[in-house]
Amino acid sequence: MINEYLNIIFLDVLKIMLLLVPVLIAVAMIVWVDRRVWGLVQLRRGPNVVGPFGLLQTAADALKYIFKEIIIPAGANKVIFILAPVVTMSLALLAWAVIPFGENIYVANINVGILYLFAVSSLGVYGIIMAGWASNSKYPFLGALRSAAQMVSYEVSIGFIIVTVLLCVGSLNLIDIVVAQKKVWFAIPLFPMFVIFFISALAETNRPPFDLPEAEAELVAGYQTEYSGMMYALFWLGEYANILLMCAMGSILFLGGWLPPADIFPLNAIPSPLWLVLKILLLFVAFALIKAIVPRYRYDQLMRLGWKVFLPVSLVWVILVSGFLVYFKMLPVN
Amino acid sequence: MLAHALVFYLFSFIAISSSLAVISSKNTVHAVFFLILDFVSISCLFIMMGAEYLGMLTLIVYVGAVAVLFLFVVMMLNVNFKDLRTGFLSYLPFGLLIGIVIIIELGMMIGTWKYKDSFIKTSEIQISSKVSNTEALGNVLYTDFIHYFQISGIILLVAMIGAILLTFRQKENLKRQDITKQVSRERDDGVLLEEVESFKGVKLND
Numbered sequence: 001m002i003n004e005y006l007n008i009i010f011l012d013v014l015k016i017m018l019l020l021v022p023v024l025i026a027v028a029m030i031v032w033v034d035r036r037v038w039g040l041v042q043l044r045r046g047p048n049v050v051g052p053f054g055l056l057q058t059a060a061d062a063l064k065y066i067f068k069e070i071i072i073p074a075g076a077n078k079v080i081f082i083l084a085p086v087v088t089m090s091l092a093l094l095a096w097a098v099i100p101f102g103e104n105i106y107v108a109n110i111n112v113g114i115l116y117l118f119a120v121s122s123l124g125v126y127g128i129i130m131a132g133w134a135s136n137s138k139y140p141f142l143g144a145l146r147s148a149a150q151m152v153s154y155e156v157s158i159g160f161i162i163v164t165v166l167l168c169v170g171s172l173n174l175i176d177i178v179v180a181q182k183k184v185w186f187a188i189p190l191f192p193m194f195v196i197f198f199i200s201a202l203a204e205t206n207r208p209p210f211d212l213p214e215a216e217a218e219l220v221a222g223y224q225t226e227y228s229g230m231m232y233a234l235f236w237l238g239e240y241a242n243i244l245l246m247c248a249m250g251s252i253l254f255l256g257g258w259l260p261p262a263d264i265f266p267l268n269a270i271p272s273p274l275w276l277v278l279k280i281l282l283l284f285v286a287f288a289l290i291k292a293i294v295p296r297y298r299y300d301q302l303m304r305l306g307w308k309v310f311l312p313v314s315l316v317w318v319i320l321v322s323g324f325l326v327y328f329k330m331l332p333v334n
Numbered sequence: 335m336l337a338h339a340l341v342f343y344l345f346s347f348i349a350i351s352s353s354l355a356v357i358s359s360k361n362t363v364h365a366v367f368f369l370i371l372d373f374v375s376i377s378c379l380f381i382m383m384g385a386e387y388l389g390m391l392t393l394i395v396y397v398g399a400v401a402v403l404f405l406f407v408v409m410m411l412n413v414n415f416k417d418l419r420t421g422f423l424s425y426l427p428f429g430l431l432i433g434i435v436i437i438i439e440l441g442m443m444i445g446t447w448k449y450k451d452s453f454i455k456t457s458e459i460q461i462s463s464k465v466s467n468t469e470a471l472g473n474v475l476y477t478d479f480i481h482y483f484q485i486s487g488i489i490l491l492v493a494m495i496g497a498i499l500l501t502f503r504q505k506e507n508l509k510r511q512d513i514t515k516q517v518s519r520e521r522d523d524g525v526l527l528e529e530v531e532s533f534k535g536v537k538l539n540d
Contacts, residue, residue: 110386111387111468112387112468115387119393119397122393123393123397125398129409133409152402152403300511301511304513
């Protein structure tokens with residue numbers, strides 16, 4: 001009996017390691033991609049010294065952070081101050097459990113997969129608020145308040161976008177969502193929603209042009225101001241893990257997940273996880289390009305975009321899609 | 335079964351002790367964090383019972399949105415708890431009254447539910463165990479209980495309008511950005527070319 005339990009636990013831990021180690025390596029690589037794309041756009045070289053093509057730059061940075069001293073401000077609330085980066089990083093990794101890399105390649109296949117993703121990504125705001133409050137300093141606090149308001153506002157429109165996709169699928173399971181896109185990827189019939197999702201994902205992950213919580217010109221570094229060493233590195237890696245997660249969510253909801261673009265020979269010979277990785281990478285390069293070419297939004301403009309443009313548009317689109325599906329009797333009823 | 339019971343008691347212990355910590359902790363922000371812990375462990379309990387939809391909804395709505403706003407308000411207002419505690423005795427009767435009313439209501443509800451089935455309207459829709467509970471909930475909520483559902487929606491809408499109305503203040507001479515006005519501005523609206531004669535100047539009428 002105990003042996004059986006131990007076996008199950010060992011297998012699960014192995015599975016989780018098989019997922020998390022590649023994800024962490026991918027996060028390190030993606031930081032490099034981000035900086036290289038940024039460099040290319042600005043006609044610089046970007047990191048190219050450490051390792052071949054500078055690939056090991058992130059590893060070198062991580063080493064540097066590990067050996068730096070962790071400083072806890074005297075006025076800080078110690079427990080919450082230390083907890084904040086841990087919360088950010090672990091929530092960013094937690095969500096990967098339900099991402100399907102193929103019809104049978106996943107760690108967990110749960111009925112409400114998309115709700116789980118949505119819930120975990122909406123919890124991400126706590127790491128930032130905790131950091132901002134526990135630092136007991138003005139800049140981090142203002143940054144945290146901005147970020148909380150921003151993430152809550154854009155979650156609303158992401159929720160409606162998910163609803164439109166779910167209307168077309170008829171299931172909350174991520175595998176069902178991907179399989180429903182066998183004929184056509186949802187990015188084509190729901191193109192406006194895809195665009196809104198992409199922009200909301202930028203805002204949700206605090207990426208430029210919506211990186212107001214850490215706007216260095218006005219708030220030093222926002223909620224990260226008081227952090228140093230490994231704790232700062234955890235924030236930094238957690239942020240990139242979240243970005244990757246949003247890219248994965250976008251490719252599952254709109255770009256057909258692990259499915260090849262067409263079911264013909266050279267395309268369907270490529271293994272399914274590779275397709276998902278390619279799609280995530282495509283979305284991430286778009287993220288990186290936007291970071292390099294779009295100037296930062298002002299705070300009131302950001303709020304206006306979220307509440308006065310995206311919310312009504314996505315709400316109307318939900319009604320349009322459901323009306324269309326009901327009128328043409330295309331509702332997925334089982 | 336043993337593992338199940340152990341995990342159940344773990345979560346319920348966390349839920350109860352954190353809800354006690356909510357009302358006893360001196361720091362308001364800590365109280366909100368304990369409230370969040372409470373919500374999370376309750377959603378874990380929901381998931382353990384097989385109600386994964388309710389569990390996720392608790393996480394999304396209460397933890398992801400409501401508690402964030404709580405934290406927001408508590409952090410911004412900087413409430414001094416010592417001042418709040420001074421009136422403890424004078425508010426005690428009201429608190430007790432409300433508590434007693436809630437306990438009586440709960441008792442009535444549980445009593446009727448337990449001992450008089452006919453008193454409570456139940457759905458006639460047969461729920462098979464194969465259907466996921468999201469679907470089952472939707473089937474019941476949008477058919478038999480559609481009126482209750484819509485009434486609760488309207489109550490929430492009214493509450494929202496009321497809250498907006500209470501905080502809405504129209505200031506005069508407030509400069510607002512009108513994006514369409516800015517974008518539709520032409521060159522002629524902003525630039526005026528005038529020939530200015532020497533020693534005469536020019537008079538602009540605006």
